[in-house]
Amino acid sequence: MEDTNQIDQQLNIELTEDIADGLYANLAIINHSFAEFVMDFVNVMPNLPKAKVKSRIVMTPHHAKRLMLALVDNIKRYEAANGLIKENGAMPADMPVTFGGPAGQA
Numbered sequence: 001m002e003d004t005n006q007i008d009q010q011l012n013i014e015l016t017e018d019i020a021d022g023l024y025a026n027l028a029i030i031n032h033s034f035a036e037f038v039m040d041f042v043n044v045m046p047n048l049p050k051a052k053v054k055s056r057i058v059m060t061p062h063h064a065k066r067l068m069l070a071l072v073d074n075i076k077r078y079e080a081a082n083g084l085i086k087e088n089g090a091m092p093a094d095m096p097v098t099f100g101g102p103a104g105q106a
Contacts, residue, residue, distance in 0.1 A: 023041065023043075023054045023055050024043055024054075025041035025042055025043055025054055025055070026042070026043060026044055027041070027042040027043070027044050027051070028040070028041050028042070029042065032061070032064075035060070035061075036058050036059065036060060036061070037058070037059055037060075037061060037064035038056065038057075038058050039056070039057045039058075039059075040053045040055075040056050041053065041054050041055045041056070041057070042054060
């Protein structure tokens with residue numbers, strides 16, 4: 001027997017054409033305050049000293065944790081099907097990442 005509450009609470013999500021293509025990012029910078037997490041997604045190109053933030057996502061700590069758990073679950077399933085994702089190492093320590101404002105504030 002289906003739960004009628006579950007049927008009544010379905011959410012229809014629309015994906016518009018301009019968003020469907022997505023944006024490529026190879027760097028994520030995450031800061032937080034007491035009330036929110038701010039995630040900036042950047043596309044850093046080789047040999048260019050400047051990169052622009054392509055997208056900024058702001059969410060509550062509760063939703064940030066739900067996102068983290070969903071990523072962990074999806075990475076586990078991906079690796080089970082495709083093998084271990086190899087880490088290429090950390091970003092070079094001499095590469096400064098600045099936004100021209102105070103760090104760690106949302």
